[in-house]
Amino acid sequence: MSDQQDNLHAMRHSLAHIMATAVVRLWPGVKLGIGPVVENGFYYDIDNGETTISEDDFEKIEAEMQKIIKDNQSFERSEKPVDMAIAWAQESGQAYKEELLNDLKRAGTTVAKDLDAEELGTITEGEGAVENVSFYTNGDFTDLCRGPHVESTGKAGAFKLMRVAGAYWRGNENNAQMQRLYGVAFESPKELRKHLEMLEEAKKRDHRKLGQELDLFVLSDLVGPGLPLFTPRGTVLRNELIKFSEELQREGGYEAVWAPHMTRNELYKVSGHFDKYPERFDVSSVESSDEFMMKPMNCPHVTQIYASRPRSYRDLPLRYMETTTMYRDEKSGELHGLSRVRSLTQDDSHAFVRHDQIADEMRSVLGMVKDMYAVLGLPLSVDLSFRDDSDNYFGDVSVWEEAQTVIEQVAKDEELDYRVEPGEAAFYGPKIDIIVTDALGRKWQCATVQLDFIQPERFELEYAGEDGNMHRPAMVHKAILGSIERFLSVYIEHTAGKFPPWLAPEQVRLLTVNQEDATVAFADGVVQKAKDLGLRVTLDNANESVGKKIRNSEVMKIPYTVVLGEKEIQLGKVTPRIRKDMQVQDMANEHTVENFLQSIANEVKSRTTKSSL
RNA sequence: GCCACCUUAGCUCAGUUGGUUAGAGCGGCUGUUUUGUAAACAGUAGGUCGUCGGUUCGAAUCCGACAGGUGGCUCCA
Numbered sequence A: 001m002s003d004q005q006d007n008l009h010a011m012r013h014s015l016a017h018i019m020a021t022a023v024v025r026l027w028p029g030v031k032l033g034i035g036p037v038v039e040n041g042f043y044y045d046i047d048n049g050e051t052t053i054s055e056d057d058f059e060k061i062e063a064e065m066q067k068i069i070k071d072n073q074s075f076e077r078s079e080k081p082v083d084m085a086i087a088w089a090q091e092s093g094q095a096y097k098e099e100l101l102n103d104l105k106r107a108g109t110t111v112a113k114d115l116d117a118e119e120l121g122t123i124t125e126g127e128g129a130v131e132n133v134s135f136y137t138n139g140d141f142t143d144l145c146r147g148p149h150v151e152s153t154g155k156a157g158a159f160k161l162m163r164v165a166g167a168y169w170r171g172n173e174n175n176a177q178m179q180r181l182y183g184v185a186f187e188s189p190k191e192l193r194k195h196l197e198m199l200e201e202a203k204k205r206d207h208r209k210l211g212q213e214l215d216l217f218v219l220s221d222l223v224g225p226g227l228p229l230f231t232p233r234g235t236v237l238r239n240e241l242i243k244f245s246e247e248l249q250r251e252g253g254y255e256a257v258w259a260p261h262m263t264r265n266e267l268y269k270v271s272g273h274f275d276k277y278p279e280r281f282d283v284s285s286v287e288s289s290d291e292f293m294m295k296p297m298n299c300p301h302v303t304q305i306y307a308s309r310p311r312s313y314r315d316l317p318l319r320y321m322e323t324t325t326m327y328r329d330e331k332s333g334e335l336h337g338l339s340r341v342r343s344l345t346q347d348d349s350h351a352f353v354r355h356d357q358i359a360d361e362m363r364s365v366l367g368m369v370k371d372m373y374a375v376l377g378l379p380l381s382v383d384l385s386f387r388d389d390s391d392n393y394f395g396d397v398s399v400w401e402e403a404q405t406v407i408e409q410v411a412k413d414e415e416l417d418y419r420v421e422p423g424e425a426a427f428y429g430p431k432i433d434i435i436v437t438d439a440l441g442r443k444w445q446c447a448t449v450q451l452d453f454i455q456p457e458r459f460e461l462e463y464a465g466e467d468g469n470m471h472r473p474a475m476v477h478k479a480i481l482g483s484i485e486r487f488l489s490v491y492i493e494h495t496a497g498k499f500p501p502w503l504a505p506e507q508v509r510l511l512t513v514n515q516e517d518a519t520v521a522f523a524d525g526v527v528q529k530a531k532d533l534g535l536r537v538t539l540d541n542a543n544e545s546v547g548k549k550i551r552n553s554e555v556m557k558i559p560y561t562v563v564l565g566e567k568e569i570q571l572g573k574v575t576p577r578i579r580k581d582m583q584v585q586d587m588a589n590e591h592t593v594e595n596f597l598q599s600i601a602n603e604v605k606s607r608t609t610k611s612s613l
Numbered sequence B: 001g002c003c004a005c006c007u008u009a010g011c012u013c014a015g016u017u018g019g020u021u022a023g024a025g026c027g028g029c030u031g032u033u034u035u036g037u038a039a040a041c042a043g044u045a046g047g048u049c050g051u052c053g054g055u056u057c058g059a060a061u062c063c064g065a066c067a068g069g070u071g072g073c074u075c076c077a
Helices: A003-026 A055-071 A082-091 A095-107 A189-204 A207-213 A232-251 A266-271 A299-306 A355-376 A397-413 A454-458 A484-495 A517-532 A546-555 A566-571 A593-606
Strands: A041-047 A076-081 A132-138 A141-144 A158-168 A177-186 A262-264 A291-294 A318-327 A343-353 A381-386 A418-422 A431-437 A443-452 A474-483 A508-512 A537-540 A560-564
Touching: A003 A041, A003 A055, A003 A132, A003 A141, A003 A177, A041 A158, A055 A158, A076 A082, A082 A095, A082 A132, A082 A141, A095 A141, A158 A189, A177 A189, A207 A484, A232 A318, A232 A343, A232 A355, A232 A474, A232 A484, A262 A266, A266 A299, A266 A454, A299 A318, A299 A343, A299 A454, A299 A474, A343 A355, A343 A484, A355 A397, A355 A431, A355 A443, A355 A474, A381 A397, A397 A431, A397 A443, A431 A484, A443 A454, A443 A484, A454 A474, A474 A484, A508 A517, A508 A546, A517 A537, A517 A560, A517 A566, A517 A593, A537 A546, A546 A560, A560 A566
Parallel strands: A381 A418, A508 A537, A508 A560
Antiparallel strands: A041 A177, A076 A132, A132 A141, A158 A177, A262 A291, A318 A343, A343 A474, A381 A431, A431 A443, A443 A474
């Protein structure tokens, strides 16, 4: 961290204390949790009993904070023996601080993942608890804290309180729900203003807003939450992305398969999912006494295609792909536009491989992911999702170690810039997850490559080896786009709806200058030529001014707009208007109709046009 | 599911401390206009103010429940 970053960090952390000071002044009985620095700001978790705090209270809290800043109280560091600190917490009724101190005393650390180490006083490794913990005092407010802070409250920078949210104490939903007060903070009012303006800009490219404006998808209360419907325009986007994904997969040797959208529960009892997520399976009976469910994933289904006949080592790798929709009963508060839905479509694939084929297959599917994201201009951020020491995982630890070693080696071979994330694995195996970011900086998992030794075991999959004995294959799962709904949410925000021509729902829009017979006949002719080349073209022959029709085309972010009138009829040539982000501005000259349409068709076919975003 | 907030016409929004027939712009429709690269003009239709219940002489406005949504938390095969 640079000095400047250190300073900003200290400012934000100091503001968390100043906010806590203000909250304690306004609501003296309030219990404090923790108050760390986060991206762009800070928060503090508080428990104010029955009297909850709402955003309407922010004005008052901010006013109190300004007073404290004006007082320019110095931040004084002090140390206490841990037992004295516990006594302090008890006396002041700070039960959450007391719990933290007890953990510190007993274990030398606190385990909850959400607890920022910087908040916890002096941490020592392993056995042997801490002796002293540090405190910071400003004015009449003292808090357990490792620091550092700015010198005094007057130097805390520019801030704004943003939100109040619920947060479980120590990130555990069985614990009390506290209120988390979020603020953003910067060194100067100017930078703060810039940040707030950036948030306003980000709102404009929110995929839910653009989905409405560009007529891509709809959410209907009657259909139900988390069940998006796609309009003709949105469906073009979906289908073009799927087509590209399936082309890449076919090149990699994958064959399409198909599985029904419902299944007997029994399938998921064998796979282990049923016991793992019992609350997630809403079941319904169909005629017989059997219970059926909508499929929440594909792998167990595909195992039954593999298992349908004897397999030989010569058959492997056996590669199946299926772009299909599945259904998951997400909790209501977890739904989010297209990013988190109840009906999601994956460009899924499963390869059944011998152990000596694992690395090659993983490299192959990673290559597909890289190709796709390169063409779309999306940066890859890679997590290796591994297991941790918990008992959330099936199978022997030794099997996991083998799988994780292979995955990390592949990541190194492919020169991926990755981070290892313990505890993020699926219960059946470790994953390579591709993470992309939405307009507001929230991270979403899209592509995934997974290695699975567990399901072949549970479904007792086998092949006859060269040695005449039966062997167990491994499974390589992958999705390039991941959930297409989620992928679209991120991609819409990334492009702000300015899709490259090969994806654009409407590639060319023709506008007539007037409604005279000659003009209309000419325009119809151009439409037919464009359609013959497979282009998605529309004709706007409305009785409106040319300016108005241009505007409508711009608003819909159509790549190519062409005005047709007397001049074009005379010359047989057009001068296209090209969406400003596109890198083909040299096409904005006069072209014959045929040349113009042909060059768009070429551009679409090669999928090479990247928007210059 | 949990915490806070939001829900008025197809869309974006206005609606003063509860007080007559709830407004605007865009969009739609009809007519006039026949338009040359980001919004022609006029008229007109469209709302049991998310739903249900309550308080009140009177509710878009106050209270409650439910539904949907937003920001987080938790979860995410």
